[in-house]
Amino acid sequence: MRFTYCPDCGKKLIAKEIGDEGKIPYCEGCKKPLFDMFSSCVIVLVTDGDGRVVLLNQNYISTQYCNLVSGYIKPKETAEETAYREVQEEIGLRLSSLDFVGTYWFDKKDQLMIGFIGKTEDKELTLSGEVDGAQWVDANQAINMVHPKGSVSYALIEHYLNKKN
Ligand SMILES: [Zn+2]
Known part of the structure; x- marks a missing residue:
């Protein structure tokens, strides 16, 4: 702006x-x-550290593709604090660790996206009103369920798979 x-x-x-x-x-x-x-957002790939990741269904964003946890950074908050908060708010999980992956410019909405991979020991998903559905999915499958190559979600899952193998 x-x-x-x-x-x-x-x-x-x-x-x-x-x-x-x-x-x-x-x-x-x-x-x-x-x-x-411009707005700054975080986007977090949540993993169980054992090859599975959380995918969200959010119909207001897309009915075709799954999403990752994401949200706007609030004033006085660090990107890391936003990541922990959004994961807790959207899917009810506490992260045990958080790794920064990279930043991405999202042209469609004029936003800077700050990408993380977060690990959790929790399994049970508790969804906020912004989330229509969420599930644990093997990362190898998950990469085909998000917006294709070029999206931030795709890049984060690809990063996770490359690191794991
Ligand atoms: Zn003035």
Whole structure:
């Protein structure tokens, strides 16, 4: 998102050279630049450490493909805290460990996706209202049940399978 008006004082912004950044929207009233903004989300592949992963059905996202746990980072939260919180909220599992895998730009929604693989000792899935269904699936099968190659879900499962073998 690119600012046109200052979100604090409402003044129309000008374009101002800011160091190496080039021309940035700038509020002459508040004397501050307003850099382009985007949302940051985490996406977590939850595993049992024994070859199985959790796939979610979320009809508001897709009725064709399964999803992984994901959610927006809240202000003052770290990406790791979001990952633990979202896994607990969406499928009711406590993670025993969390490994950072990589970041991915999701063009369709202008989001930065921060990818993790989380391990849990828990087995029983307790679903939130945002989740229509969830199941433990062998990772070799799971990779064919998410959005195909190029998606973040696919990349995380592929990473898990490569590490395991
Ligand atoms: Zn302002």
